[in-house]
Amino acid sequence: MNDSDKQSDQSGQDDHWLVRPTTIRKLWIVFSIILALTVLGQFFIKIKGYFGIDGWFGFGAVYGLLACVLMVVVAKILGVVLKRQEDYYDD
Amino acid sequence: MIEMVIPPAFLLLAGAVLIGVTRGWLRTSVLLLAPLATLWAVWQVPDGVAVTAYFLGYEIEPVEGSALRRLFATIFSIMAFVGGLFAFRQARWYELAAAYAYAAGAVGVCFAGDLITLFLYWELMAIFSTVIVWVGGTPQARAAGIRYAIMHLLGGVILKVGIEGIIVHTGSVDIQPMLATNFDTWMVLIGILINVAAPPVSAWLADAYPASSATGSVFLSAFTTKSAVLALILLFPGESVLIWIGLYMVFYGIIYALLENDARRILAYSVVNQVGFMVVAVGIGTEMALNGAAAHAFAHIIYKALLFMSAGVVLYRTGFSRCTDLGGLFRTMPFTTVCGIIGALAISSFPLTSGFTTKTLISVAAEQQGLAAVYMLLAAASAGVFLHAGIKFPWFVFFQKDSGLRPKDAPWNMAVAMGIFAFLCIFLGVYPEPLWALLPYPMEYEAYAPGKVLFYLQLLLFSGLAFFLLLPWMQRTMTISLDTDWFWRVLGRRIALALIGVVARIGQGLGQLLENARQQIAPPLLRLLDNRGALGRTWQVGTTALWIVILLTTYVLLYYL
Numbered sequence: 001m002n003d004s005d006k007q008s009d010q011s012g013q014d015d016h017w018l019v020r021p022t023t024i025r026k027l028w029i030v031f032s033i034i035l036a037l038t039v040l041g042q043f044f045i046k047i048k049g050y051f052g053i054d055g056w057f058g059f060g061a062v063y064g065l066l067a068c069v070l071m072v073v074v075a076k077i078l079g080v081v082l083k084r085q086e087d088y089y090d091d
Numbered sequence: 092m093i094e095m096v097i098p099p100a101f102l103l104l105a106g107a108v109l110i111g112v113t114r115g116w117l118r119t120s121v122l123l124l125a126p127l128a129t130l131w132a133v134w135q136v137p138d139g140v141a142v143t144a145y146f147l148g149y150e151i152e153p154v155e156g157s158a159l160r161r162l163f164a165t166i167f168s169i170m171a172f173v174g175g176l177f178a179f180r181q182a183r184w185y186e187l188a189a190a191y192a193y194a195a196g197a198v199g200v201c202f203a204g205d206l207i208t209l210f211l212y213w214e215l216m217a218i219f220s221t222v223i224v225w226v227g228g229t230p231q232a233r234a235a236g237i238r239y240a241i242m243h244l245l246g247g248v249i250l251k252v253g254i255e256g257i258i259v260h261t262g263s264v265d266i267q268p269m270l271a272t273n274f275d276t277w278m279v280l281i282g283i284l285i286n287v288a289a290p291p292v293s294a295w296l297a298d299a300y301p302a303s304s305a306t307g308s309v310f311l312s313a314f315t316t317k318s319a320v321l322a323l324i325l326l327f328p329g330e331s332v333l334i335w336i337g338l339y340m341v342f343y344g345i346i347y348a349l350l351e352n353d354a355r356r357i358l359a360y361s362v363v364n365q366v367g368f369m370v371v372a373v374g375i376g377t378e379m380a381l382n383g384a385a386a387h388a389f390a391h392i393i394y395k396a397l398l399f400m401s402a403g404v405v406l407y408r409t410g411f412s413r414c415t416d417l418g419g420l421f422r423t424m425p426f427t428t429v430c431g432i433i434g435a436l437a438i439s440s441f442p443l444t445s446g447f448t449t450k451t452l453i454s455v456a457a458e459q460q461g462l463a464a465v466y467m468l469l470a471a472a473s474a475g476v477f478l479h480a481g482i483k484f485p486w487f488v489f490f491q492k493d494s495g496l497r498p499k500d501a502p503w504n505m506a507v508a509m510g511i512f513a514f515l516c517i518f519l520g521v522y523p524e525p526l527w528a529l530l531p532y533p534m535e536y537e538a539y540a541p542g543k544v545l546f547y548l549q550l551l552l553f554s555g556l557a558f559f560l561l562l563p564w565m566q567r568t569m570t571i572s573l574d575t576d577w578f579w580r581v582l583g584r585r586i587a588l589a590l591i592g593v594v595a596r597i598g599q600g601l602g603q604l605l606e607n608a609r610q611q612i613a614p615p616l617l618r619l620l621d622n623r624g625a626l627g628r629t630w631q632v633g634t635t636a637l638w639i640v641i642l643l644t645t646y647v648l649l650y651y652l
Contacts (some may be wrong), residue, residue, distance in 0.1 A: 016422055035556060038548045047542040051463040054470075060549030066469035066479045068557035071342075072564055075349035077450070083350065083570040089580055 035061070094509040096141040098154050099132035099164060100199035100212065100481035103171060107191035110184055122179050122187060126172035131199060133164040140204050149264050152204025159385055159531040163321045164201035166389045167194055170313045170396060177400055177508035178306035181407060186226040193219035197314035201321060205264040206254040206279075209322065213250065213286075217243035220315055229304040235302035238576070242285065242295040243315075250282025266325050271332065286319035286519055287370060288337050288363045289545060293343055294576035296363055301355040301412070305403035312399045314390045316366045320373065320388050329376025334465060337374055340367030340432055341472045347574070348479035352567045354402050354413045354488050361438060361480040364472070365391050371469065372453040375460055378532035383452030386526055390445035390519055394437035397512040398484065401431035404505050405488060408498035414567040424500045428489040430509040437516040439481030440473055445519035448538045450524070451547075455536070473547070474554035481551070482558045487567060502626070 018024055039058045049055020054063075106125025112119055136156035143152050171194040178187060199212030221243070224236035237406070256275030258264055271280045288296040300311045327333065344364025349358045372384035404427045405420060406412045419426040433444070440446035450473065457466040501509060509616065519526050523538055558565065620627045 014534045018421070019419075031552075031556075033550055037476035038545060038552055041545050041548075044627065045545050046542045047546045048540075050458045050466065054467070054546070058549070060546045061469075061553040063431075063470065064474040064550035065557050067474045067556040069561065071345055071471075071475050072349060072557070072561050076564060078346060079350050079570075079572070082572040082574075083568065084573055086569055086571055088571060088573075 096136055096154055097132045098142060099129045099136065099202065102132050103129045103191055103195035103198055104166075107188045110188040110191060117177060117357065122175045123172065125191060126168050126175060126194070127194075127596060129171065130165065130168035133161055133168055133198070133201075134489070136161065136164075136200075136202060140203075140627065142267040142328045146207060148628075149205075149207060149258075151207050151264060151430065153199075153208050154185055154202045155204030156202065156267075157531065158529065159321070159324060159381075160201045162385055162529040162531070163317065164198050164394050165529065167197045167201065167314060167318075170194065170392050173307075173508045173511050174310050174313070174396065176511075177309055177505050180502060180504050182304065182306040183226060186223060186304060186307055189219045189222040189226065190307070191567055193223060193310060193314055197318045199316040203266065205266060207258065208252060209262050209266060210247070210254055213318075214247050216315060217247055220311060221305040223311055224299045224303050226307055229302065232302040233629065235299045239295055239299035244291060244312070246282050246285030248314060249278050249285070252568075253278025253280075253282055259267060264586075268328050269326055271327065271328055278328070278517055282393060283319050283326070287316050287323065287366050288340070289370070290339050290343065291575045292346045293363050294574035297347065297351075297356050297574070298576055300359040300362070305406040308359075309396050309399045311405055312358070312362055312395045316362060317388045317392055320366060320369045320384060323370065323373045324381055326385055328373060328381055329601070331374055331376075333370050333374030334462075335374075337367045337370030337372075338468055338472075340364065340370060342467070342475070343367075345475035345479050349565070350570075350572045352415055353413050354405070354417065354484060355399065357414075357479065357484055358398050358402060361398075361476065361484075362395060364476060364529055365395065365438065366480075368450060368469070368472070371457060371465065375453075375456050375462065375465070377456055377460060379452060379459060379534060379536075380456035381534050382530045382534055383449065383456050385530055386449040386452055386523075387446075389451040389476040389526060389529070390437065390516075393512050393515050394434045394444070394446060397430060397434035397509060398438065398480070400505065400509050400512070401427050401434060402484075402488065404501040404509070405498075407505075408501075409496050411496075412568075413489075414487035415569055417488050417490040417496070419489075420496060420498065421489040423497045424489070424495075426500050426506055427509070430513045431489060431522060433513040433516050435481045435485045437520065438557050439477035439551060440547065441481070442539070442544050442547060443517065443520045444524070445516045445526075446549065448520055451538065451543065452536065470550060473534065474550050477551045477554045478558055480596070483565065485581075486558075506628070531612075554651050 039061050042057055047055055047060070049059075053059060103125055106121055106129075109121045109125070110118055136154060138156050138158075139442045140152045142154035143150055145151070171191060174188065174190060174194075178190070182190075193216055196214075197211045198215035199215065200209055203209035203212060217240070221236055221240040224232060225235070226232075240507040253275050254264075256278060260275060269276050269279075271277045285292055285295075295416065296316070300308050317342055323330075323333065340363050344360045344362070344367060348360035348364065351357045351360060365387070369387055372380040372387070373382050402412060405424070408424070409417070409420075411417055419651055437444035437446040441451040453468050454466060454473075457469060500506070527534070527536070618624050
């Protein structure tokens with residue numbers, strides 16, 4: 001998100017409220033609160049674990065985060081091997 | 092009592108023909124009415140075989156109804172209508188005609204009661220979807236269209252080999268559940284799997300769909316893969332190899348979409364990813380799983396078309412579809428942005444969208460069968476979908492940097508089409524009962540159990556956190572990613588060129604050999620013939636007479652021996 005403010009500051013083309021650093025800071029705060037609530041909500045709502053571990057406290061959060069990090073890392077590594085210039089197939 | 096049943100596909104096919112011969116408001120009427128008439132006809136098809144005919148000595152069943160078949164035909168008809176609405180003012184008439192013929196093929200597959208009818212409609216789809224790829228008009232679209240046609244004609248041949256085998260060995264052309272146990276059934280399965288973009292040929296989809304026009308990709312995203320999913324449900328429910336094929340597709344789609352720069356190709360990879368969920372469900376094969384596959388196909392067609400529509404509007408307005416060229420479009424395209432976000436949330440199975448109510452059916456089916464690994468992998472994949480399609484697509488197209496582009500928002504017809512599908516994404520998320528009523532099997536299912544909602548919110552929102560934390564790693568590069576199609580686009584070509592080289596060298600060598608031989612052999616032979624050679628010089632009469640005597644004697648001797 002930081003990239004987007006830099007970009008619009010540099011270009012100075014507009015100052016849409018959505019890309020102002022203050023808005024983005026507020027969005028991060030709201031997002032963090034929502035994230036915390038989804039985990040803390042487990043105190044009040046029981047998540048039924050079908051296979052044991054998926055009922056653990058905060059399992060969905062940790063699993064979602066780690067799964068994504070893993071997929072991005074795998075994609076990054078594969079990208080080293082698989083990425084080519086766009087005109088690779090052109091003669 | 093004899094009831095007249097109109098094959099629904101014929102109405103759409105007639106629409107396709109009429110699009111070509113009409114103009115102006117008449118063509119618009121045909122475009123909008125043909126799918127609605129088809130939808131009406133779909134709901135006139137009763138359960139069981141409704142139409143029979145004789146073809147090449149076989150009794151075929153061109154129209155056979157069931158709840159499952161009507162569900163797929165319903166969404167295909169709706170798709171043709173909303174797609175037609177989206178495209179009719181921008182697309183060329185022959186793209187629209189091809190799209191309707193293509194949709195007619197898909198509707199025909201839905202009601203095919205036998206393998207011969209299935210095959211005929213299958214090929215109809217192959218032909219007219221190729222036309223849609225070609226209408227993209229660029230040299231890339233032409234080349235991709237040829238590769239697409241080869242892949243689908245090859246798939247058709249494999250399917251045909253399997254069908255012939257089944258007919259010869261069982262004497263039956265009926266469509267009935269089978270397992271891949273022998274050569275015939277494997278050929279049928281492989282033929283269908285090529286159309287669902289299964290490994291190792293998943294690459295055809297991301298190669299061809301993004302090469303089509305801004306409107307063409309909307310149609311392409313809907314019919315081929317989903318009619319193949321229906322064929323899998325009808326022919327191979329519970330074929331367990333599909334679970335692993337589906338899981339591969341799910342993660343293949345995520346990884347390649349993460350690497351991709353072109354927005355429409357991101358969406359194409361996520362088609363493979365989503366169809367992977369359905370293939371897993373068919374592999375699980377229980378009533379709950381098949382309900383899940385059918386419901387998810389229904390919801391998927393809507394939100395995937397919506398996503399391709401929003402990308403199509405962006406391409407139509409800006410001429411760009413690469414993330415590196417786009418960004419910041421939310422300022423002047425608020426409606427398209429909102430629709431794109433709704434589609435992205437639905438594909439991510441976010442609560443209150445259609446993806447949540449349908450995809451969780453598949454997870455529940457895995458859990459009911461005690462398939463812990465499958466269940467956990469599907470959960471990880473759901474997080475991955477939010478990562479690559481749910482956030483990445485809208486973020487890079489509509490937000491990220493300010494690209495400086497200030498395009499107008501969608502034209503009215505495109506906006507209405509997107510509005511209809513965006514509404515359906517939310518409607519089926521909040522109130523899925525109408526869709527439940529279409530499903531093939533009755534079920535008890537509480538979509539919004541509080542614990543499940545909380546679990547998915549954790550899963551999805553924290554994958555959102557992962558996206559923004561890893562944003563520096565997600566920056567797009569002006570690259571493409573190699574796929575299995577490298578083997579036929581590069582390696583195959585190199586081998587072919589090398590073989591041509593070898594043949595040319597062999598030919599050259601042979602020519603040289605002949606030339607050498609000629610130089611060795613020709614002069615002595617020619618010397619025989621010149622006027623001092625044994626055969627060329629003038630002989631004396633005595634010598635000639637002597638030779639005649641020798642030859643005649645030899646002849647007489649040989650005669651008596």
